[in-house]
Amino acid sequence: MELRQFEYFVAVAEELGFGRAAERLHVVQPAVSKQVARLERELGVRLFDRSTRHVRLSAAGERLLPEVRAALAAAANVGRIAADIGGGQDAVLRLGTSQGLGDRLDEILLHLAAVLPRLQVRLSSLPLSDRLSAVRTGELDAAFVRIVEHSPGVELLPLWTEPLHVVLPAAHPLAGFATLAIEQIAPLPLRLAPRAVNPAFHDLIVNAITASGHEPVLGAPFTNLQDTLAQIATGPASWSVLYGAATAQLPTARIAHRRLAAPRPTTSLAVLPGPPSAAVRALLGACAAITG
Known part of the structure; x- marks a missing residue:
């Protein structure tokens, strides 16, 4: 058993839902479901009664919840003591x-x-x-x-999970939306760095476009931030994707950045x-x- 499994169990018990627990823990819902199921197998008991309408603690879950909270509190105390030792x-x-x-x-x-x-x-x-x-x-x-x-x-x-941001020309009609769905922006040429630079990010975006029912339209590659933004601002309509932290210092005269509804890496x-x-x-x- 792992402390993470205990933490996920407590979160689901308190939120009475795997989705709400995942939001609270800043992880994806399948990760919560997987860890709780693993904990149930290791303990040999069913912790929750699940249906399409609700998630409730089982009798075993009710009995074990106080013990799990006590175990987490003890582990946290060990961590604090170890941190104090390490701090010296x-x-x-x-x-x-x-x-x-x-x-x-x-x-x-x-x-x-x-x-x-x-x-x-x-x-x-x-x-x-x-x-x-x-x-x-x-x-x-x-x-x-x-x-x-x-x-x-x-x-x-x-x-944690976080939203991505679409970067597009400020004059484009889609810049009027506060949040964009991938299917809205997919028909425009996409500027991504070559897959070899960051395969995981490249595949995340391309697969999201494909899942939305569109064929990815790959434009000129993303080279560096300054040059790519200049080309998006002045050239034919195109777009790129950045993490939210990277948009804080973007020029706003001819460039707009809008939150992308999904995916959330x-x-x-x-x-x-x-x-x-x-x-x-x-x-x-x-x-x-x-x-x-």
Whole structure:
């Protein structure tokens, strides 16, 4: 049994719904369902009575809920003690980062510094595959990754989901919408970086367009932000996709950015399987604190 399974069980019990629990935990609903089902198998009891209309605690779930809450409280206390111990040492956290984290990364690091003031955080910006490989070999203690659901030899802990933003000409009629569905924008040429640069992101967008019933129309490739925005603003109508944090400093005279209804990629923390170090546990706590 894992503490994450206990946390998901408590969230579903309190929200009385897997979808609402997933929103509260900032993960996708299948992840919650999977972990609760695994916990039921390991305990050998049914924790919830499920129907198309409701989710309710079973008799076994009612009995076990207080014990699970007590176990989580005890684990949190262990984490606090370990963090205090780690804070008394000149520990180092080697952390892989991803583009587009924006202010969220700053907030996480500030919270982490408040918890472990003597912790030295060394950031490494690497391509996705290199980040995962560095975690696998122990060169990194943890790394932020997006869209990845499985990676051999690495445990992926979901942290949050976030919307993407469509970037399009400000004069285009679709710029009048606050939120766009993928099928609305799909007929226009899409500017994406070549798949080899970021296969996971490329496939996420292309597959979403295909699932909406449209054939992807790939325009000129995304080169760099400045040049691509200039070409979107002045050339024939086209669009691109950015993470929300990347839109904060966009020029607004001839460019508009609008929230994309779906897909919503998940950001996870890649770590080695097994008990986390005090620094990694504090990092997880910081992530939870700034995402609510």
